[in-house]
Amino acid sequence: MVDDFIFNWLNFISSLNQKTFLNYFWYFIFIEFTRYVLFDFIVILINKIKKQDLGKEIGRKKLYQEKPLISILAPGKNEGENIYKLVMSLKQQTYQNYELIIVDDGSTDNTKIICNSLLKNNLIDEFISYSMRGGKASAANSALMLAKGKYIIHLDADSYLEKDAIENIIISFYIDEKIGAISGDVEVYNYSDTIITYLQAIEYFKTITLGRLVSSKLNILRIVSGAYGAFKTDILKKIKGWDVGPGLDGDITLQIRKMGYKIIFEDKSICYTNVPVTLRSLIKQRYRWNRSLIRFRLRKHRNLLNISYKSFNIFNFLTILDGLVYNFLFNILWWYYLVSLIFITIPQNLPYVFFTNYILYIISNYIEYFIILWHQNHLHNKKKLILLLYIPLMPLYTGLLLRVVRTYAQIMELFFKASFYDNWNPYKVSKIVKEIY
């Protein structure tokens, strides 16, 4: 039966000419392939040719001459058991002039006891514990209040940094004064737990390691992850910290862009994080993330789209546009494509059309993966090989699963302001913030 299918499919392929091919697969060619494969390839190629390492050496010299204090903020809830691992990871850093500030935002486990003990043993520098939860933003702002360093690194408590991560991320501040915030590379620590984690590992490589690098080179990087990002302290203190989330990391990045600063991605500074292990928790997480697109970019920061706005900046404009167009508009477009495909195709060809799409996406995923390998060479061999095996599942994951979640999220946020009912923020905060938007 499989033989028949393959036979018929090959027939179908050979029957295609240029026009019909475009008819069937225009979405893939013009939207996915150009932006995510071609673009990325060109940017990486240019980057390889340019070789900008010279600035880094000077930057490193300046960094070690000045040796500024770096404040590392790790606000969180019920992260007590991860803090010790974080402390140990920081102790291995090549750059040691840092202070570690932990904020416990209403933990219900033994976080307070663990952290008090760490504090007593001088393994963390500052610790605040709130018995009542105030929300991620207020916890981050509490840590900011205590920060005495010249630069700030904001981490998730369950992160683990490469040895030279801090050094590499701070050096970039010394290369260009206009840089206000730097996004570090976030990779998946627990990639081998389940199928879901393998797929997320590949996804992170595509969207963060490669994707953000490209955005950064094009000066349209729109997010410095809360999982791992560095900021200039005076900037954060000026805008008095983070605003209520979710998506507070994207929000603050846009605020910093609005102030006229540059946002870049530092691919050599690597942080490992733990990702959701089950399908259910993954969906919950992505549902949350996607609502923030509407909340912030469409609602809060839509003045960036306003051409006549007094501090209009072309790159900021393109930044928002890129996100809105590709994650919102083209998402809607895909549903249109899907429906139109069903109409224009003869029913018996539909399976072959879908299968061809699937093959095309697999190929483009492999190309993207090899572009990443070409650029990055720190992955150890075992990881490289294993991930190759899971790539064929990526179209299902990105193309179908994530897309459905994204669409549902956007509908819920657009029409029902669902994020304000989520208990990600404590109710007392949601209640107030709802009134604003």
Next chain:
Amino acid sequence: MIFFNKDNLQLKKCKTLDKFTAEDIENSKVVLIDNKYVKYYFNIIEEIRKSDNFKIYLKPIYIIKTVKKDIALDILNIIDGIYSYEDIINNNINYNEIDEINNKILKIKYTKMENLGLKILRFMYTRNSELIPFVNIKSIFGYSYNYIDIFFNNDSKNIFDILNLLFNKKLLDRKFKDKTHSCPNCYSSFLNFKEVCPKCNNINIEKKELIHHYKCAYIDIKDKFLQNNKLVCPKCNEQLEFIGKDYDTPSIIYHCNECNYSFQEPKILVSCFNCKNKYDVDNINTLIIYEYKLTGLGENAAIYGFDNLFNESIKFFLNIYSFDFFKDLLKIEIDRIRRYNKTTDSLLLLDIKEIEAIINNEEIIKEISNIIKKILRTTDIITIITNNLYGILLLETDIKSANIVIKRLQTEIIKLIKDNLHKIIDLPCKNIEINKSSKYEEVEQVWKNFNGR
């Protein structure tokens, strides 16, 4: 001061004790003191109670109230009762009570081994009473026990340690009464609790309230929000209305003005008013105050005596040979040396009277035995000659080496006591050379005459 004589109830009046011999006191039934002059006689009462002779220190002492004057607590603590003047005139004295005490004193057997622990047991035995702690501001840890405080000169640590030791030896039974916090060094309960910066221990810290403005997630100290007596958010410039509605106060935060450190929980430093030492609040002692009563074993010990606590304890840690074995070995050694005339032995005498008087803590006794074990060899034989006298026979040791051993023992033990109890004691030692001309009787005479000098 009046003495009641044992048989014929004769009264002997006097103002000082020297008019009376120890025998007088021994032979009298009870000591009565006129409370009009009790202040003068306090020294005498002390002397009686602090005597080494049990027939004296156990003597019942009563006060006669010839004038209406209150009797001080520390005196009440060491006497057995009070009679009014009328009682005496009308012969209204409870002889039974006095007789009971005296009968019990008669039962007590003489023993060479007088020590504080034994004194306590005997008091409890003769008075048929328990040791009940009562609140007393004059006591350094807040509690006093009837009768026995006078033996300790307000050295509270000693009281604790010795009662504990007696309990551990099953001579006393105890019941929980109270707990106090006290200085680990001197057991004083008079403590000063201070809140200080956990980093630099400085007391110059300020307490501030944090405010969390819900709308913009801004958190800072209240001072930063205050504008003209109103609360205004410095981030978004909105006025704060109601706590719980648009803002709350999630926590208190302290700030150290010396080292700029911010913290939620101040460190509590405790300083002792008595010895001025400073501690973390986690490190202060908790003293458990007990009521004590005699056990059967304790009653037995009260009558027949027991080897003093120091000697009892050190037997756990050191290999102490019996005195009989020691004497036999000494005789053999004297013979051997005389016969072969090749080497000499040395006999060391150690007077541990001062050590025994102040040490009641098993830890320190263990440390002392460790020192002794370290300095002596396996061929050195230790024995207890009398209560306060230890003998050490150093085989094959000449006078010079023996003197070195003495020096080391003295130096290290005295240092140990100085470091731990902050007292400088004397540890007199004598060295007797056992050579070809030594005679057992002469050697024996030396230790019989040895009393520390």
